Amino acid sequence: MKDILDAIQSPDSTPADFAALPLPESYRAITVHKDETEMFAGMTTREKDPRKSIHLDEVPLPELGPGEALVAVMASSVNYNSVWTSIFEPLSTFGFLERYGRTSELAKRHDLPYHIIGSDLAGVVLRTGPGVNAWQPGDEVVAHCLSVELESSDGHNDTMLDPEQRIWGFETNFGGLAEVALVKSNQLMPKPGHLSWEEAAAPGLVNSTAYRQLVSRNGAGMKQGDNVLIWGASGGLGSYATQFALAGGANPICVVSSPQKAEICRAMGAEAIIDRNAEGYKFWKDENTQDPKEWKRFGKRIRELTGGEDIDIVFEHPGRETFGASVFVTRKGGTITTCASTSGYMHEYDNRYLWMSLKRIIGSHFANYREAWEANRLIAKGKIHPTLSKVYSLEETGQAAFDVHRNLHQGKVGVLCLAPEEGLGVRDEEKRAQHIDAINRFRNI
Ligand SMILES: C/C=C/C(=O)SCCNC(=O)CCNC(=O)[C@H](O)C(C)(C)COP(=O)(O)OP(=O)(O)OC[C@H]1O[C@@H](n2cnc3c(N)ncnc32)[C@H](O)[C@@H]1OP(=O)(O)O
Ligand SMILES: NC(=O)C1=CN([C@@H]2O[C@H](COP(=O)(O)OP(=O)(O)OC[C@H]3O[C@@H](n4cnc5c(N)ncnc54)[C@H](OP(=O)(O)O)[C@@H]3O)[C@@H](O)[C@H]2O)C=CC1
Structure with a gap:
């Protein structure tokens, strides 16, 4: 050797x-x-x-x-x-x-x-x-x-x-x-x-996974001006998704769990940042019941950051814990693209918000x-x-x-x-x- x-x-x-x-x-x-x-x-x-x-x-x-x-x-x-x-x-x-x-x-x-x-x-x-x-x-x-x-x-x-x-x-x-x-x-x-x-x-x-999931036509096909909600925006996938959004002229809305991670996103050039810990979102009341009021509070916060706009693309991977909120905050005709389920793979979401608002869920892998x-x-x-x-x-x-x-x-x-x-x-x-x-x-x- x-x-x-x-x-x-x-x-x-x-x-x-x-x-x-x-x-x-x-x-x-x-x-x-x-x-x-x-x-x-x-x-x-x-x-x-x-x-x-x-x-x-x-x-x-x-x-x-x-x-x-x-x-x-x-x-x-x-x-x-x-x-x-x-x-x-x-x-x-x-x-x-x-x-x-x-x-x-x-x-x-x-x-x-x-x-x-x-x-x-x-x-x-x-x-x-x-x-x-x-x-x-x-x-x-x-x-x-x-x-x-x-x-x-x-x-x-x-x-x-x-x-x-x-x-x-x-x-x-x-x-x-x-x-x-x-x-x-x-x-x-x-x-x-x-x-x-x-x-x-x-x-x-x-980097390859985030590219397919967010940029490629096989994934969300992100375009200029899209509001992109990125979970774990300073983590492995998220740190590349955030860069792709910024480099592609989109508007990343970065979710993180500490001021330190928020600072990293700011250093990458992101402006819209949500500290999920500091803001205390609890999408689940208990193990089996979600809280749509919390989805709404999260969506309201996104609207504050975007000047009243909703999300074009959600970059999903936490899974069970966040998926209901992700489907809810997506705009009419928008896309939730998912490549993982770190917090649990049996997702629950209110399907009325998906079909009535013509949203799409796209599965993406590597x-x-x-x-x-x-x-x-x-x-x-x-x-x-x-x-x-x-x-x-x-x-x-x-x-x-x-x-x-x-x-x-x-x-x-x-x-x-x-x-x-x-x-x-x-x-x-x-x-x-x-x-x-x-x-x-x-x-x-
Ligand atoms: C790049 C980095 C990526 C990541 O980090 S991803 C995160 C890490 N990865 C994971 O967590 C994924 C781990 N993998 C898995 O959990 C499993 O890998 C899968 C759930 C993805 C698939 O499980 P499987 O056991 O391969 O497949 P089945 O569907 O549970 O069972 C296969 C049996 O089911 C039959 N079957 C499949 N489709 C149908 C159908 N449509 N109708 C009827 N039967 C079907 C097959 O034939 C076969 O049968 P027979 O057991 O007899 O051979
Ligand atoms: N299918 C595929 O091709 C691929 C799938 N994956 C999968 O994607 C997942 C993430 O991978 P990777 O980004 O590398 O991992 P990391 O751990 O590096 O980053 C994930 C980030 O997600 C956030 N997060 C974790 N749990 C939750 C939660 N319950 N609610 C909200 N946010 C959460 C955390 O950020 P914070 O605490 O700041 O919010 C964390 O930093 C894994 O399950 C992995 O296996 C990864 C790559 C390819």
């Missing part, structure tokens, strides 16, 4: 040097264990502690198949899907690996008693499998997390619709929270040169390769910036996941894998200097 790191850090290394590097037999990786899936049985979601289930193991290098690449991972990031994996909710991810394993001889590699997790990476291609022409050893890359087989016709308009669509490092093995990762070559994209490894690894999953590429291109052009707040070592990944689980973080939390320290991997200092304040906006707060 030291030779690999030396080659990555040497400015003189050529593709041939990388191709000639011997591959390690094993590498360090963040895992959860199949024999521990019941370890939190009987506990509440909040009580389940990722620090107990997340392990750092030495694992054997997987065999490289056609259309695939092995990547030396310099840095990765924590996504909420790794929190779900680590608390075995809503399902143990080993079921996904077993199901994938049954599909082909090659896919069997993924069905193991340990799951190497993580759905982001920035690093360097070490080897490519047969049939890969677009990428070669030595390429500096980021990887998006759409793993797709494309043997069915269903996915050929939009690869997210493929019946064998999976999220890499969640529904497949050999993820990005490791020193080496196995990806399909059509997950690879160029690493933005003005960013360090950990900065480049941060946006991937959430992004196809083109959407991920376009989202990464905006990062590379310095139009959208990473929202990295804190960086942990690979050994500390359990703590990093704990922070995200407990909502103690801002923006994105990074993890150094092979990178020995922060700040490495910048190739375009001039462009970096142009954007340095925006790049550092979330750091250490």
Whole structure:
């Protein structure tokens, strides 16, 4: 592994040097264990502690198949899907690996008693499998997390619709929270040169998801002037949704839960901000009963901030707790676009407000390769910036996941894998200097 790191850090290394590097037999990786899936049985979601289930193991290098690449991972990031994996909710991810394993001889590699997790990476291609022409050893890359087989016709308009669509490092093995990762070559994209490894690894999953959900025609198709209600506007998804709204000439109405988070949204350029804690919204009277008066109070507050206008697009992901309010505050003909249900997936809303006001609910999930590429291109052009707040070592990944689980973080939390320290991997200092304040906006707060 030291030779690999030396080659990555040497400015003189050529593709041939990388191709000639011997591959390690094993590498360090963040895992959860199949024999521990019941370890939190009987506990509440909040009580389940990722620090107990997340392990750092030495694992054997997987065999490289056609259309695939092995990547030396310099840095990765924590996504909420790794929190779900680590608390075995809503399902143990080993079921996904077993199901994938049954599909082909090659896919069997993924069905193991340990799951190497993580759905982001920035690093360097070490080897490519047969049939890969677009990428070669030595390429500096980021990887998006759409793993797709494309043997069915269903996915050929939009690869997210493929019946064998999976999220890499969640529904497949050999993820990005490791020193080496196995990806399909059509997950690879160029690493933005003005960013360090950990900065480049941060946006991937959430940036692509927010792009499809909010901007793409497959999602809400946001346009100039739209009022966009963004839940968790300084969190993983929300910090990119807020940037897309601002960059696209829309009007973000940012919901956060502390003055500190409100300040971050202001620093990004948002003006309409609601601190849900300070204003004390209680959309549920008890576990089974919502309070439409609170939806109305929330809607009134939005009207105050917009000069009397209602919401064109809701960027939804908290789910059960907020969905009733989200449907209510949307304007006639408006759109609620949802990609998650952090607070519970059995949503309740008053359907009269949906049909009588001709609103639409759109389900959105990650992004196809083109959407991920376009989202990464905006990062590379310095139009959208990473929202990295804190960086942990690979050994500390359990703590990093704990922070995200407990909502103690801002923006994105990074993890150094092979990178020995922060700040490495910048190739375009001039462009970096142009954007340095925006790049550092979330750091250490
Ligand atoms: C990029 C990052 C993303 C995120 O962070 S997202 C957040 C994390 N992700 C999650 O929380 C999602 C985790 N996944 C799940 O919870 C489950 O993954 C799903 C609920 C999405 C799906 O569950 P499943 O078990 O795969 O599917 P079923 O529908 O519950 O059961 C499949 C059986 O149901 C049959 N079936 C499906 N559709 C129909 C139909 N329309 N009519 C009749 N049967 C149907 C199938 O055939 C099959 O059957 P047979 O079990 O016998 O094989
Ligand atoms: N389908 C897909 O493709 C994807 C789905 N996801 C899912 O989306 C969800 C969010 O992911 P991500 O943004 O990375 O996570 P983060 O934890 O980084 O951010 C979510 C933010 O939502 C807000 N929030 C959390 N719970 C509630 C609540 N009950 N009511 C209102 N606001 C709440 C919090 O902000 P605050 O406290 O400031 O209000 C929090 O910071 C997760 O469930 C994740 O699995 C993520 C990416 C892709």
